[in-house]
Amino acid sequence: MKVKIVEVGLRDGLQNETEIYPTTIKLELIKRLIAANLINIEVTSFVHPKWIPQLADAEQLLVDLPTHHKINYRALVPNTKGFERIKASPLSEIAVFISASQTHNMKNVNKTIAASLKQIKEILNLASTSHLPVRAYISCVFGCPYEGHVSLRVVEELCRDLFDLGVYEVSLGDTIGVAVPCQVKQVLHSLQSSYAGKLAVHFHDTKGLALVNCFVSLEEGITTFDSSIGGLGGCPYAPGASGNVATEELVTMLHGMGVETGIDLAELCETAAWMENIRKKPLPSKVLRSYLAKRGVSGE
């Protein structure tokens, strides 16, 4: 069995870091991720720099990306203006986003869900002309910081609408890290009956449950997982909390279960260690802690 890992540390990770890193650091991180055999890398977002200054260098980053015909570079595109910024680029695909919570969508992009869908349609038209496949993120699938409970029916309808519009994949986001395993099982069991092979999961580790939720997702047949090197990032609704599930924790679990990822785990840990040095404060990944402890003992 083989699964696909989408590295989102450069986008979802860095956009939640307080520090703004220079483009050269991002390029070095990308180079190291590629050395660890990561193929699917979301490199940035074309959200207005006013909202996310951490990713203000999006255009420059794309210009400087190392050429690798095997690497699927991706970027988040919030609107048609964002799409114009990508122009001729080495991107293999783009991603759009929408929330399953009306309140969260309003607070996030000042639009209703219906208005966001209309905007996604416009982006899809432009992407189609440029022959760029489009992934969609649905935020707050398992809970909302404002509304609390999110209805599965709304998520089902959003999936239907997004696939009808032409996205090739939907990534189900647990934006605030509140999903519990039985809920993940129930939601995926329902969605997989219609969209098997077209769904990804995107868990945040706010309460330490991201890996359990990945495990349950795997049991429900999901084969595409979003993760972030070192667990980089955080949660904008709980400052100080953990970020995405750490790529090396996910890969450790998968390899331990005999599931292939194609990723070089030792190289991945070295990359996380490098990032931690740059960051100058500990990353939340326990696999990284364990790796560094062992490396220390063996004197490497």
Added chain:
Amino acid sequence: MKVKIVEVGLRDGLQNETEIYPTTIKLELIKRLIAANLINIEVTSFVHPKWIPQLADAEQLLVDLPTHHKINYRALVPNTKGFERIKASPLSEIAVFISASQTHNMKNVNKTIAASLKQIKEILNLASTSHLPVRAYISCVFGCPYEGHVSLRVVEELCRDLFDLGVYEVSLGDTIGVAVPCQVKQVLHSLQSSYAGKLAVHFHDTKGLALVNCFVSLEEGITTFDSSIGGLGGCPYAPGASGNVATEELVTMLHGMGVETGIDLAELCETAAWMENIRKKPLPSKVLRSYLAKRGVSGE
């Protein structure tokens, strides 16, 4: 559904901390754990102070324990000399330990597995006279720092021997935190066919997989879980790595799944926060991080 949680932070946690805490701090921690409705508390170990100076105050701690008829205080007893030290005490039960790896058992207590079983028999005789139920820990069930792979057959034989000797429960320990979910499923599936209702699990979070393994154990019918407040402790074979699964992470997962524990989660997080202050460095629990972040935001 209801599960039983055995808090081992005072024993397995503190014995792996570099700092040696005074008895008064331990008593305050016990008081706070009781306030969070923890009923099963392993308070110390009667291992020789030369080996574990962190628990050298074992006798004094027992003398000073708050009287609570509902609380099941437990302590680890390595040998008959250790048993003599407990004398008249408020303990409801004791625990013995043995490793499923011959090399680990030799390095740990300088005895073969057979010799350790003989010693456990002697302890059980003494415990029987004192009407004290005995739990047994098996270390290295899922892997050994020296031998690597540990045979399921050896674990099965040890379980049989220990139950034959008269222990009422066996806690299956992932001493170095190397267990992966499919392995846990396989091992428990086999053992539960003979010992359902008599097994507990004891996972370390060295690679961040402890909660996944607890989830799988629950699915396999396990209803007794060992955990440590805040994820206190560490791994003697990987200094700097995480300790036991954090009690508040386990409780968060269980409550989120509708499984009852009887524990007051907010009080538990406050206790972990208190311990972190005492410790003066972050505990590895992500639920604690998230709790403190939220507490900070709400200005409490």
